[in-house]
Amino acid sequence: ALLLKSGDGKGAADWANKALKQNPRQADAMVVLATDRMQQKDPTQALVYLGQARAINPKDIGAALIQVQAHEQLQQLDQAEAVLRRLVTEAPGNAGYHKMLAYFYLSHKQPDKAIAELRALAAATPKDTKAQLDVVSFVASTQGKEAAQAELNRLIAADERNDEYRFALGELLSLMGKLPEAAKVYEAIIDKADADQEGTRARGALARIKLAQNDNAGTAKLVAEKDRPQADAIWGLAVTNMLQLKELGILD
Numbered sequence: 153a154l155l156l157k158s159g160d161g162k163g164a165a166d167w168a169n170k171a172l173k174q175n176p177r178q179a180d181a182m183v184v185l186a187t188d189r190m191q192q193k194d195p196t197q198a199l200v201y202l203g204q205a206r207a208i209n210p211k212d213i214g215a216a217l218i219q220v221q222a223h224e225q226l227q228q229l230d231q232a233e234a235v236l237r238r239l240v241t242e243a244p245g246n247a248g249y250h251k252m253l254a255y256f257y258l259s260h261k262q263p264d265k266a267i268a269e270l271r272a273l274a275a276a277t278p279k280d281t282k283a284q285l286d287v288v289s290f291v292a293s294t295q296g297k298e299a300a301q302a303e304l305n306r307l308i309a310a311d312e313r314n315d316e317y318r319f320a321l322g323e324l325l326s327l328m329g330k331l332p333e334a335a336k337v338y339e340a341i342i343d344k345a346d347a348d349q350e351g352t353r354a355r356g357a358l359a360r361i362k363l364a365q366n367d368n369a370g371t372a373k374l375v376a377e378k379d380r381p382q383a384d385a386i387w388g389l390a391v392t393n394m395l396q397l398k399e400l401g402i403l404d
């Protein structure tokens with residue numbers, strides 16, 4: 153394996169063959185030979201070695217992923233999909249496998265199947281905020297920001313206590329140039345924040361919007377609130393610095 157990584161495919165293959173003579177069921181040696189064949193543009197022979205390796209060790213994820221690459225090189229997309237689907241089936245809680253399959257679909261121009269796979273993962277793990285936001289990111293990249301906004305609104309309606317969805321919506325609205333709408337999102341977080349940390353984070357985002365709108369008074373008002381003294385201390389310094397940078401023209 154070390155020889156293979158250093159670029160000495162022949163040396164790696166020689167040692168792998170020696171290992172197989174000592175132990176014909178040495179799966180790792182078969183994977184080394186398969187990797188060498190892939191580097192030599194011989195995916196057909198690579199699949200032979202990989203089939204033998206996985207017959208001995210079905211849980212060898214590395215061998216499975218090389219199988220996918222070999223099938224793709226041979227344009228055997230159904231077989232490649234089957235390998236990935238098997239990984240998902242064997243470990244349904246592994247988000248990485250779902251994402252591999254989703255991006256496999258995307259790379260082969262099947263966006264509907266890709267989003268369906270990510271939605272399946274999100275549905276299986278409804279409390280996993282990251283899984284839900286992965287769907288939003290995917291929707292934004294394939295269907296546009298308006299569709300992603302609708303997706304976030306749906307998530308917020310389903311789980312009103314999760315401020316991460318509101319923060320994501322605020323960031324998205326800001327990127328879309330919808331600053332007044334983004335400001336309302338952050339203001340809502342500040343009004344309902346149970347902890348100083350969430351309120352402080354929302355204040356920071358709102359302060360940046362106020363600055364972008366040339367609303368220095370509104371920015372200063374965020375700092376003037378007295379119900380969260382720790383937040384005032386943090387953002388008092390931060391906003392003062394931002395105002396100074398704006399006066400110098402650095403934030404224009």
